[in-house]
Amino acid sequence: MRIGELSRAVGVPVPTIKYYLREGLLPQGELSSPNQASYCEAHLRRLRLIRALVELAQVPVAQVKEILEALDSDAVPLHEQIGRAHRALTPTRKQAASDEARAAATAQVTDLLTRRGWAVEPTAPALATLIETVAALRTLGQDNLVSFLDAYAEAVERFTELEIDAVSTHPTRDQLAESVVIGTILGETLISSLRLLAQESISAQRWRT
Amino acid sequence: MRIGELSRAVGVPVPTIKYYLREGLLPQGELSSPNQASYCEAHLRRLRLIRALVELAQVPVAQVKEILEALDSDAVPLHEQIGRAHRALTPTRKQAASDEARAAATAQVTDLLTRRGWAVEPTAPALATLIETVAALRTLGQDNLVSFLDAYAEAVERFTELEIDAVSTHPTRDQLAESVVIGTILGETLISSLRLLAQESISAQRWRT
């Protein structure tokens, strides 16, 4: 396959593909002569994955790169691969909440985690995000939303288990890792649009003029 | 309150506050003389909300502006306010999936909506996102994830109802609208970090070396 065919197949302009090659998102094609490379099925898949992450899930290109590197590092254990992808996904945030607010939020969140028996590293960036979010909700006067944290956590736990079961049917480790990552990222896009639709429908029922 | 106090209270540099004022995110303070304005509690709340949306939920400034405008337009019915906020939140996407993939996805999604009795406008941008996402998952060979669409939808429906109940306790319409919007946006950040934590914990249980 030549670059033009790749471009037509996925609907991405050739210069953009060249850009992804430059940035190392897409592995180099096999050179048959100094200015002729051929691309295979794997490139096609990869390119589609890149576009889904960039366009649909709005993941920044630099993070897509890290995620793909995590997927490609099949020398490390699966759990570590997933951890790397997670870390690429969550920006390290500066602490914006006040100290008291954060202390309260931290207490509530760690309590939740123990109650649900979730064993997470204390350094997980998602933990920091969760704490900051809870603190922000409190500061914004949305305590009643925070009181649903447990309900949220339960629902999330339920479908995360489903997902992981679904994904565990994959025969090879590579495919498994890829599925987990795609499921994590595109699954979020999925949930987010489902939420908007559910809200629209419910809000129409309740508050239609 | 002067701009410096606002800045210290929320931890946002003065030039940034000036920028938000310029962009119309934050209403002008009351001028007591040509170069002296005073800001009140409402400005403080607004600024905190802006920072939560921008920093925590990563909403682009231009969209935050639209969302705040929707909140401030209390002449229109609540459902319409929410709709505007939703529209500000979801970018109109170009269709990236192939026609057949999209047709199949559309069928599946409309089927889901009828089955669940969700009444949504066919032009809702979230609908387009959902369809594109399902199509992308299929194209990426993740059909088994797509088969959970119903489970996702059910879980989402459940906690969306909880949320709306929680939020309905608010006395005034303004507060209600604000709560719905904050709940929608920061709720997503919340769910997303909970998902990552749940995954980490479950993946550690299953695939720890």
Place this chain on the structure above:
DNA sequence: CGCTTATGGATACTGCTACTATCCATCACA
């Protein structure tokens, strides 16, 4: 009263991201 600091308003500049555009020396193919 004078001096330092803060303020409102305007304009310009910066760093970053995700591409696009251009150029050129090959190379494939009709």
Place this chain on the structure above:
DNA sequence: TGTGATGGATAGTAGCAGTATCCATAAGCG
């Protein structure tokens, strides 16, 4: 043999989210 595509390099662009600078005025303090 010429027309179009290709690989590789370099430069340029538009948009975003602030920052920086300047100025005339105003506030607070000694």
